[in-house]
Amino acid sequence: MKKQKQLDLLEAAIADLGFKLRYEKGSFIGGDCRVKENKVVVVNRFLPIEGKIATIAHVIHKINPPGLAPEIVRIIDTLIANDLFSGPVR
DSSP: OOOOHHHHHHHHHHHHHHHEEEEOOSSSSSSEEEEETEEEEEEEEOOOOOHHHHHHHHHHHHHHHHTTHHHHHHHHHHHHTTTTTTTOOO
């Protein structure tokens, strides 16, 4: 599956989970947080597409919601198999 398609699927999945996705600039990679009542996922907009995919997939993996689409599970499993979740997300 093409990288842009993976990113589109992950962005849709994170929205379905009730998170607002924001691409911001700064000296961070990304992750999830709460801003008042809102659940937000912040991703560094200067990351390459692989970094954006890994950041959003890491948040979904951490939440571990039931009933994920098979495509999303496959993306996350591939990242885990390649050991891309071993380092800390900042």
